[in-house]
Amino acid sequence: MVVISDIIVQGVQMLLVLLLAPLLTGYVRKIKARLVRRQGASIFQPYRDLLRLMRKEVVLADNASWLFRVTPYITFAAIWVAAALVPTFATGLLFNWTADLIAIVALLGSARFFLALAGMDVGTSFGGIGSSREVMIAALAEPAMLLIVFCLALVAGSTQLSTVAHFLASSYVGLRVSLGMALVALFMVAIAENARIPVDNPATHLELTMVHEAMILEYSGRHLAMIELGAFLKLLLYVSLIACVFFPWQIALYGSGALSYTIGAGAYIVKLALAGFLLALFETATAKMRVFRVPQFLGAAFMLGLLGTLLLFVSRSF
Secondary structure, three states, rough: OOOHHHHHHHHHHHHHHHHHHHHHHHHHHHHHHHHOOOOOOOOOOOHHEEEEEEHHHOOOOOOOHHHHHHHHHHHHHHHHHHHHHHOOOEEOOOOOOOOHHHHHHHOOOOOHHHHHHHHHHHHHHHHHHHHHHHHHHHHHHHHHHHHHHHHHHHHHHHOOHHHHHHHHHHHOOOOOOHHHHHHHHHHHHHHOOOOOOOOOOOOOOOOOOOOOOHHOOOOOOOHHHHHHHHHHOOOOHHHHHHHHHOOOOOEEOOOOHHHHHHHHHHHHHHHHHHHHHHHHHHHHHOOOOOOHHHHHHHHHHHHHHHHHHHHHOOOOOO
């Protein structure tokens, strides 16, 4: 009976992130439009775009290999599995104990690896530019992300997200400089990994600034829909990760009952709405930076993660 309950809760978690991911993106776009006094599209527009793409025929280049065809499904599956490992409304879910933060970093890295290969597969100049820029950003973002993981692991004594959320929700933690640095660094890495302003702007198609969009220009139909849904899921994953680790309030504990799960789900949706508003506000007030300044941006995230980790080595009270 307990196993069946765990499977149901885990299934709800996976379905919830899948349904909410396009809504979060549409909500951020709507808030950004309203902040610049435009009407903007409906918050449900990403669902319509996905349905429209799913109905369209797939157009493939003559020289596209099998890698180009399977990459959309591999990237989507890897990101969805990673999103299923992050506690959203409850801890101790069925998949939480099978992997940890390092596994999430590895899954996201695998998805990026296949997408970069697919960008170069058909041999277009845009695909090559996008892949090289994506790999450059990944080479800077992943070390920063691993240092953030080490910092959290030193504080909580584990890389399991459920354990980290439990510990950080307790009264033993308090305010720590190292956690503040890790939070800022994680936010900067999330901006870069999700191709958001100021690192990238998926809404434009300018050769000088494109990164993520350049890699997927050759995709169409259901393949593009899978990649877009994966991108929506990735944004939700990072927001959920920040909420789970740094703001684990009202998250339901393992086996705490239906009422706690309902409260946890409601609190999770409130956190998503607040995070979406803050993200839209940040992007509206920030200009897109030039590509050669991205290493400085991610270098700052790396240094924050490193300083946070070193502070914990000096004294655990930091």
